[in-house]
Amino acid sequence: MKIEGGELGNDGGRKDGAGGTLYVVATPIGNLDDLSPRATRTLARVDVVAAEDTRHSGRLLSHLGLHKRLIALHDHNEKDRASALIAELAAGRDVALISDAGTPLISDPGYVVVREARSAGYPVSPIPGPCALVAALSAAGLPTDRFLFAGFLPAKRAARRSALESLGSETATLVFYESPHRVLDCVQDVADILGPDREIVLGREITKTFETFYSGTVSVVQEAMETDPHGSRGEFVLMIRGAQAETGKESAGELDADRLIRALLPELPVKKVARIASELTGLSKNELYKRALALKEG
Structure with a gap:
């Protein structure tokens, strides 16, 4: 299977060596048992971990028995750090992007890095998991x-x-x-x-x-x-819960359609009236044809 030019192995790593891959890794929102085996393997094999809070993420990595180079990436420095992370990918190093909890980019940092990585042609691979x-x-x-x-x-x-x-x-x-x-x-x-x-x-x-x-x-x-x-x-x-759909819209639409049909009938054949009314109102052409016939006969 090809992913943006890089073949994926069983552990999610590219085989062709043409630059690194940015992995967007979901981490637990509370219960550490929710971290997937794939996420654990990915964190174990990447070269760099970009984390929202390096102290918080450092505890997670320690829990997994991992020691990784951490780069802080948060709302206040993301634009400045993006170029450094792209440089890591350019050097052939794989990077994992994680947030304090849950899936990165979902009300968390990471958008700038993901966008720039894609623009530069580097693979971005999601490692799905917890999301609040x-x-x-x-x-x-x-x-x-x-x-x-x-x-x-x-x-x-x-x-x-x-x-x-x-x-x-x-x-x-x-x-x-x-x-x-x-x-x-x-x-x-x-x-x-x-x-x-x-x-x-x-x-x-x-x-x-x-x-x-x-x-x-x-x-x-x-x-x-x-x-x-x-x-x-x-x-x-x-x-x-969403608001209840407004009532009366369909009847108002029908009333407008009737008005339109009455205006067109003296000038055009019923079939053409139905087609034009359908295009303008979004209602069924067949239904409008029947309505036009009824109005013409009535």
């Missing part, structure tokens, strides 16, 4: 056929409320990360902006010892958090 938003959604009991992940809401209240207002009519399940010192204020803003009866699920400390899911209407979740002495401790994933 996916883990939370899988256990939330909310619709997952469509969801919108928006990272962290703004820290300042006015901006946060404005962001919630802009998403108020979104029908997909909304997913956010939230910090412990803002989570209660954030839930209150959800109650104020989206209403106390909107269904939400709040996942806390997912995969960790005190993993908890609060679910129900916003007001029910607020009460549960306030009565739980640990309710505002840990890392949170906030999931909000």
Whole structure:
């Protein structure tokens, strides 16, 4: 199997030696047993590990019995460090990109490095694994056929409320990360902006010892958090059921289609009227043909 010009071995390493590979490695969000065997093998064989927090990641590597050259890569230095990591790839060295927890780039650093590595022609290979938003959604009991992940809401209240207002009519399940010192204020803003009866699920400390899911209407979740002495401790994933789809749109569309058909019928054959009305409204041509016939006869 060929991946961007480099043949992959069983351990995920390239065989042709033409430059290094950047591996995007997911690490545990809590439970260390969630680190996959493939991720462990990848971390063992790479030459360099680019980590969000070298002290935090150093403990993970020590737990695995690994001693690797670590390069700090975080929000404040990513643009400056990207060129150094590309130089490592150019020298034929493989690099693993990891974050403090979960999958890199998902509300974590790494976008600049991945983009520049791809632009320079070096393979970028994902080593999938834990991701807080996916883990939370899988256990939330909310619709997952469509969801919108928006990272962290703004820290300042006015901006946060404005962001919630802009998403108020979104029908997909909304997913956010939230910090412990803002989570209660954030839930209150959800109650104020989206209403106390909107269904939400709040996942806390997912995969960790005190993993908890609060679910129900916003007001029910607020009460549960306030009565739980640990309710505002840990890392949170906030999931909000999407708004109900607006009713009346189809009937309004039908009304517009009828108007359009009536305007076209005196000038064009029924078949052509149906085709034009379908292109302009997005409705079924066959249905519009039947409607045009009915309107003509009526």
